[in-house]
């Protein structure tokens with residue numbers, strides 16, 4: 001998910017309501033380094049990122065996901081230009097109140113991810129429910145890190161929300177272990193229409209999971225995945241439909 005600097009996205013994953021009250025770790029607030037019940041900040045050894053989370057497990061998974069995301073982008077010569085900031089929160093909500101898995105706040109330059117324990121309830125009944133929890137958690141971090149690094153490297157404002165989400169979803173799905181990825185893609189059962197899929201904001205809002213699967217298939221099938229990413233950064237991706245609003 002991408003949070004525009006000035007315009008709030010109306011889109012978010014269609015998720016079950018979370019029951020816990022929001023409790024967001026605030027950057028700059030002193031934290032207990034050794035406790036497991038309070039947010040602690042850690043600098044990742046795997047890449048230029050720091051992570052705030054309440055558990056060492058979340059910090060370890062997030063740093064591992066940062067490494068995976070940077071490897072996927074590094075194949076195309078795309079690297080972070082600034083330190084990346086990741087924050088794992090107990091309850092993450094869209095500005096309109098809907099629970100969400102993650103977002104990249106371009107204005108604050110910060111990735112925010114729902115905490116590990118909340119993931120199963122957030123994806124219940126969706127195609128993500130079949131993905132093992134730790135793999136899904138990492139893939140959500142990958143998704144938002146892709147947003148952050150693409151934003152740091154963008155030369156032009158993206159044409160649409162679809163243009164923002166295409167690389168994040170495509171590389172999120174690619175980051176999954178092969179067997180997990182295949183199970184997810186099989187659950188979508190739509191590979192036959194790969195040549196006719198339209199990447200636009202309406203399709204994205206109706207079925208972000210199908211959009212994710214097709215973004216992966218499209219990027220892989222093109223034989224020019226890096227070219228697609230650089231085209232998106234230049235705001236010149238012809239395969240993304242013009243916004244309808």
Ligand SMILES: [Zn+2]
Pocket residue numbers: 001002143147164165168
């Ligand atoms: Zn996104």
